[in-house]
Amino acid sequence: MTTLSTSLPGGSWTMGDLVLTRFGFGVMQLAGPGVMGPPADRDGALAVLREAVDLGITHIDTSGAYGPKVTNELIREALHPYPGQLHIGTKVGATRDAAGGWPVARRPADVRRQVQDDLDTLGLEVLDLVYLRLGDASGPQPGSLAEPFETLVELQRQGLVRHLGVSNATAEQVAEARSIAPVVAVQNVYNLAHRTDDELIDDLAAAGIAYVPFFPLGGFSPLQSAALSAVADRTGSSPMSVALAWLLQRSPNVLLIPGTSSVAHLRENVAGAGLQLSDDDLAELDRIGR
Numbered sequence: 001m002t003t004l005s006t007s008l009p010g011g012s013w014t015m016g017d018l019v020l021t022r023f024g025f026g027v028m029q030l031a032g033p034g035v036m037g038p039p040a041d042r043d044g045a046l047a048v049l050r051e052a053v054d055l056g057i058t059h060i061d062t063s064g065a066y067g068p069k070v071t072n073e074l075i076r077e078a079l080h081p082y083p084g085q086l087h088i089g090t091k092v093g094a095t096r097d098a099a100g101g102w103p104v105a106r107r108p109a110d111v112r113r114q115v116q117d118d119l120d121t122l123g124l125e126v127l128d129l130v131y132l133r134l135g136d137a138s139g140p141q142p143g144s145l146a147e148p149f150e151t152l153v154e155l156q157r158q159g160l161v162r163h164l165g166v167s168n169a170t171a172e173q174v175a176e177a178r179s180i181a182p183v184v185a186v187q188n189v190y191n192l193a194h195r196t197d198d199e200l201i202d203d204l205a206a207a208g209i210a211y212v213p214f215f216p217l218g219g220f221s222p223l224q225s226a227a228l229s230a231v232a233d234r235t236g237s238s239p240m241s242v243a244l245a246w247l248l249q250r251s252p253n254v255l256l257i258p259g260t261s262s263v264a265h266l267r268e269n270v271a272g273a274g275l276q277l278s279d280d281d282l283a284e285l286d287r288i289g290r
Contacts, residue, residue: 020210039070046077082124092118133167142172164181166186187214192246201251241271242281244275
């Protein structure tokens with residue numbers, strides 16, 4: 001692992017042969033309501049993607065299940081042919097149904113189809129990073145990931161995938177994946193109020209593996225929200241800025257993928273994540289999740 005400097009908050013993280021800005025962009029919010037169908041403002045969605053690249057972001061997170069395929073279509077329309085420094089991570093292991101559900105799709109044939117669909121929709125010959133999405137909409141669930149993960153390893157050997165990750169995973173599943181093949185990133189729910197993965201983050205940092213939290217400002221109780229707002233007020237910033245800055249300062253292997261459908265909000269998130277929290281701020285924030 002090597003941490004490099006960049007104008008974006010947090011610098012960069014080297015992941016094998018990829019250099020990703022620690023401040024990335026997650027595209028889920030660019031799909032329609034319930035992450036189904038097209039966005040209400042297609043031109044606005046394309047503008048956000050182009051602004052992300054203009055700001056220097058080299059790490060975009062997506063999934064063929066968003067829309068489905070909608071966000072990948074937007075990425076291709078906005079950014080193809082892709083800049084050489086831009087890297088796209090995607091997720092397989094779930095699909096969508098007509099009711100907007102996220103049915104599991106982790107049989108070998110499902111995994112192969114989703115990888116090929118992502119290649120075709122994004123207009124790529126190889127995917128930089130593919131996460132195996134585990135669990136369900138309620139969170140991680142126990143169980144072996146061997147069969148679908150070994151399918152991804154096979155696709156990696158075929159040259160269709162560069163690097164592998166796991167998402168919505170338990171610590172035991174992360175360990176199982178690492179026993180099968182190198183894992184470069186783990187993507188789970190984590191924020192100030194939900195600290196289940198504290199030990200996992202530290203273990204991954206020691207191994208040079210990235211941790212990519214999602215829902216950076218989700219699920220706070222009123223008391224926790226009040227504590228976050230107090231720090232935000234004291235620092236003259238927003239709760240989201242404080243939450244993003246705390247994540248970047250939590251550990252050097254934490255990479256952010258906050259999403260938005262607004263160019264102005266994207267710029268605010270980038271600026272806010274550069275907030276430097278004091279030791280007193282960090283101590284007060286750490287108490288939220290304890």
